[in-house]
Amino acid sequence: MTPPILLDIQDTVARVTLNRPEQANVLDEAMGQAFIDVTRQLAQAQQAGAVRAVLLAARGPHFCAGGDIRGFVATDDIATLLDRTIPPLHAAIHTLATLPVPVVSAVNGSLGGGGIGVALCADIVLAGESMKLRGGYSAIGLSPDVGVSWALTRLVGPMRAKHILFTNQPLNAAQCLAAGLVAEVHADDALMPAAEALVRALARGATGSLARVKTLVDQAASHSLQQQLALEHLGMVASGSTADAREGVQAFMDKRAPRFAGAPEPSA
Known part of the structure; x- marks a missing residue:
């Protein structure tokens, strides 16, 4: 049976690939379990010094359409299905988002529901021109999961996050770039080459420095200026000793x- 997610590690670059193109890479139970298994392997490889950057991508014309709506229809108890499916997905997203190495996602085609959380947990998001982001949750009476509310609020602010999630109006790649949801937009056939070039360059970087940059930026919003200055001081001294x-x-x-x-940094 073809695994729902592929993990390939070469030359300190880990490639995590959603591998259910015939199902638009939806986040069903099998995908959730595969996701946590892969991210555990990834974390172990990073701690061993075998991974210095990660590329997150998907096979097929769509990155991830979100949750498995057909699975919701097929059950008499949506709540129980969600309660069983969500924890491994959340554990996987937390592991991937907090890896102390750069994570790049390359997003093409549909990006909806929980797929938004998968794509936006990366440090840098590159988009193909075919990318189209749509919240989708409230359109079927559900609320966000997989870190979607956290990522959208952090990137575009509370009002725009609520607009995306209330109205479910699709945003194309150019609109996502303007909103700060993605860092770059490329022609679809240039997306993966651009993402590969970026992740290889990051893997050649100063691993400890990049880890400290990631931590400082990710935590800045929860700190006062004085707290952030103190952490910058500590980070610079630690960096200077390498x-x-x-x-x-x-x-x-x-x-x-x-x-x-480079040197492996401890996982968060």
Whole structure:
């Protein structure tokens, strides 16, 4: 049986690929269990120093259409089905979002419901021109899961997040770029090459530095300025003690590209 999610690790780049194109990569029970299994493997590989960047993508014309609505129709107890399906998805999203390495998602086609949370848990989101984001939850009487309410609010603010989730009006790739939901838009046939180039470049970066950047940015909204300044102080001192900092400074003086060794950082 073809696995719902593929994990491939080569040259310190991990590629996580949603692998149910015939079902628009919907988040059913099998996908949820596969997701948590894959992210556990990914976290172990990262802690061992085998992963320095992650690329999250999907096979087929659609990244992820969201929840398995056919599964909802087929059950007499939607609440119990959701209660069983959501925990592994949430555990997987938390693991992926808090990995202390850069995570890049490459999004094409439909992006709806929980698929939004999967795509937006990445540090950087690249979109193909075919991308179309639609909330979808309230249209079928449900509410957000998979971190969707957190990601949308963080990226576009409470009012725009509620507009997306109340009205279910689709946003195309250009609108998502303007709203700050994605970092770049590419022609569909250029999306994966651009994402591959970015993730390989990040994997060559100073792993500890990137981990500290990620932590500082992700936590900034919950800190006062004084708290954030204190954490920046600690982070800079920790960074300054690394071999990568010494290499980066010397490479700058030598006017050459740095050769960062990287080092695994503990998972959050």
